[in-house]
Amino acid sequence: MIVAAASPVIPDFGGGGGCARANRTFCWDWFSAHWGDTFQPALLQHLALTAVAVAVGFVIATSCALVAHRRGWFEGPFVTVSGILYTIPSLALFQLLVPITGLSVLTAEIALVSYTLLIIFRNVLTGLREVPEETREAARGMGLTANQMLVRVELPLALPAVVAGVRIATVTVISLATVAAFVIDRGLGAPIFAALQSSFKTEFIAAGALAVALALVADGLLVLAARALTPWAAAGTS
Amino acid sequence: MGPVGSGRPPTTVTKPLSNASAAAIPAAGAGRASEIVFDAVTKRYPRRAEPAVSSLSLTVPAGEICVLVGPSGAGKTTAMRMVNRLIDITEGDIRIDGTSVRSLDATRLRRRIGYVIQQVGLFPHMTVALNIGTVPRLLGWDRPHIRARAQELVELVGLDPAQDLDRYPAELSGGQRQRVGLARAMAADPPLMLMDEPFGALDPITRARLQDEFLRLHHAIRKTVIFVTHDIDEAIKMGDRIAILREGGVLAQYAAPDEVLTSPADDFVGRFVGTDRGLKRLSLMALADLELEPAEADAPDRPSALLSTPLRDALAMMLSHGGRPLTVVGDDRRPVGVVSLETMARALSSPVGAGRRAPAA
Numbered sequence: 001m002i003v004a005a006a007s008p009v010i011p012d013f014g015g016g017g018g019c020a021r022a023n024r025t026f027c028w029d030w031f032s033a034h035w036g037d038t039f040q041p042a043l044l045q046h047l048a049l050t051a052v053a054v055a056v057g058f059v060i061a062t063s064c065a066l067v068a069h070r071r072g073w074f075e076g077p078f079v080t081v082s083g084i085l086y087t088i089p090s091l092a093l094f095q096l097l098v099p100i101t102g103l104s105v106l107t108a109e110i111a112l113v114s115y116t117l118l119i120i121f122r123n124v125l126t127g128l129r130e131v132p133e134e135t136r137e138a139a140r141g142m143g144l145t146a147n148q149m150l151v152r153v154e155l156p157l158a159l160p161a162v163v164a165g166v167r168i169a170t171v172t173v174i175s176l177a178t179v180a181a182f183v184i185d186r187g188l189g190a191p192i193f194a195a196l197q198s199s200f201k202t203e204f205i206a207a208g209a210l211a212v213a214l215a216l217v218a219d220g221l222l223v224l225a226a227r228a229l230t231p232w233a234a235a236g237t238s
Numbered sequence: 239m240g241p242v243g244s245g246r247p248p249t250t251v252t253k254p255l256s257n258a259s260a261a262a263i264p265a266a267g268a269g270r271a272s273e274i275v276f277d278a279v280t281k282r283y284p285r286r287a288e289p290a291v292s293s294l295s296l297t298v299p300a301g302e303i304c305v306l307v308g309p310s311g312a313g314k315t316t317a318m319r320m321v322n323r324l325i326d327i328t329e330g331d332i333r334i335d336g337t338s339v340r341s342l343d344a345t346r347l348r349r350r351i352g353y354v355i356q357q358v359g360l361f362p363h364m365t366v367a368l369n370i371g372t373v374p375r376l377l378g379w380d381r382p383h384i385r386a387r388a389q390e391l392v393e394l395v396g397l398d399p400a401q402d403l404d405r406y407p408a409e410l411s412g413g414q415r416q417r418v419g420l421a422r423a424m425a426a427d428p429p430l431m432l433m434d435e436p437f438g439a440l441d442p443i444t445r446a447r448l449q450d451e452f453l454r455l456h457h458a459i460r461k462t463v464i465f466v467t468h469d470i471d472e473a474i475k476m477g478d479r480i481a482i483l484r485e486g487g488v489l490a491q492y493a494a495p496d497e498v499l500t501s502p503a504d505d506f507v508g509r510f511v512g513t514d515r516g517l518k519r520l521s522l523m524a525l526a527d528l529e530l531e532p533a534e535a536d537a538p539d540r541p542s543a544l545l546s547t548p549l550r551d552a553l554a555m556m557l558s559h560g561g562r563p564l565t566v567v568g569d570d571r572r573p574v575g576v577v578s579l580e581t582m583a584r585a586l587s588s589p590v591g592a593g594r595r596a597p598a599a
Contacts, residue, residue, distance in 0.1 A: 138359025141324060141432075142373050142422075143348030156363045232363045235406035 027202045046187035049177045054170050057116025065124035085114035090179045108180035116169040123165025127158025163226040174215040270429040271300040271462045278330035281316050290316045291487030301460040305477035313487025314466045318432050322351045349373050352423030352431035356438045358415045360407040366418050367403040373426040391421035413444040433465045482507050520550035525566050528585050530575025540565045
């Protein structure tokens with residue numbers, strides 16, 4: 001197994017007083033003492049890993065979905081390849097990649113991106129295909145070109161499905177990015193691995209909780225973004 | 239359509255229809271209408287023996303409503319969709335004001351033709367104003383101009399600009415949506431409109447109201463309209479001319495509604511217009527079209543009807559009053575004559591009616 005490149009974080013028992021020395025379930029003092037040097041940087045790194053993976057995955061998957069929307073034959077091959085990537089266990093994928101790309105951020109990102117592809121692709125394509133036929137017919141009849149139809153009609157109408165895909169992908173990547181600590185000492189996975197080796201409870205509980213909180217906040221922000229972008233979706237239901 | 243039938247109190251009626259429609263026509267191309275010629279148009283689909291449309295030839299004079307009517311499989315919609323090239327012509331040609339549609343760029347052609355479909359096809363993510371502005375935006379009009387045009391048209395089709403312009407389609411009723419669909423089709427003042435069962439999905443009351451309003455609107459703007467329906471009653475009501483198609487897209491008869499009813503070209507047309515075609519003719523004429531018997535001075539309890547009443551309604555009134563004659567009154571409620579069952583029967587047996595459509599009530 002590949003172990004994190006950096007040396008394990010030895011809990012600073014002095015920082016948290018008796019609670020940390022006794023390794024109780026959660027020591028708030030220890031957590032707040034190490035927020036600045038451990039958790040905050042890890043959280044920001046985690047956020048960066050996730051944002052890059054989702055952004056890159058979004059660009060690749062959406063472009064491919066647009067191709068498949070025009071040329072139906074492209075859907076099969078893409079779903080097969082991204083489906084295989086999706087089913088490879090994350091640890092195995094890291095193992096496969098390390099000989100090629102090394103213990104690098106690139107390795108972690110390649111793995112994370114590969115898990116977003118299938119989800120985002122499926123959602124974008126479904127969203128585009130669910131545009132009502134009469135809407136398309138009216139658009140064609142009014143003289144919209146294929147590109148105008150895509151930009152002005154199909155993509156806006158596909159937006160709720162697209163955002164739904166991005167939400168699932170984001171939450172998945174936030175969870176999987178903890179495993180990226182196998183190859184790089186970054187993100188919330190790093191303190192979790194460190195804590196697992198020393199069986200120090202506060203550290204991995206804190207890092208785990210932060211990952212969950214990050215996922216919830218990211219998901220909530222995406223829901224709000226979707227609402228702001230699709231005011232029409234709420235119309236008529238109120 | 240405008241003020242009438244929108245269900246609004248008369249106080250909100252801002253201007254008479256004629257002014258509203260005149261204002262609705264932008265300076266560029268005021269009131270243009272095109273002549274459409276179908277010249278031996280045939281549509282064949284691969285792997286199908288029978289053509290969908292067979293050598294269809296007809297001319298729609300500028301400013302008239304031509305209704306394509308027939309049973310399903312008669313190629314009405316196919317014929318219509320070849321005009322704006324949503325369907326390619328296999329053989330023959332369609333000319334708009336002498337120019338073959340085949341010689342024009344399809345998207346530019348479509349921007350000059352209003353298009354209304356049964357399911358309306360409004361863009362759910364756009365407000366009413368944005369929906370109406372679709373073609374003007376494609377044509378590069380500036381924003382204030384587009385907004386002003388949307389406002390004008392919303393009013394013209396009987397909606398409330400203050401309230402409805404910024405609504406989304408999901409917030410509108412079916413009838414309101416089709417009004418917006420109509421406004422959207424008229425946005426760039428096209429000389430030709432294609433309407434594919436535009437009122438087919440509406441309830442009977444809304445449908446009749448929209449039909450009446452559209453006829454009144456058409457009277458004011460005089461666009462050339464190709465109107466597809468499978469409903470012979472709607473065809474008779476809406477059409478200046480009716481093209482009756484039979485299966486395989488063969489033209490069975492092309493004539494004014496009255497002629498179709500009085501002299502069907504063949505058995506197929508006769509069956510299609512129905513054995514009640516005499517009654518149907520009654521809705522084409524109003525009491526004003528009849529030679530009335532002189533009004534009698536003392537007939538106080540006799541039912542009365544306005545000159546503008548369609549004969550069909552007048553007949554119904556007579557029958558429900560035991561077949562007694564009606565006193566016909568003018569707009570000022572003064573009696574101008576009397577109509578009896580005999581008068582009406584005479585009118586029906588005359589070869590061709592007065593040639594004018596009963597004004598929509």
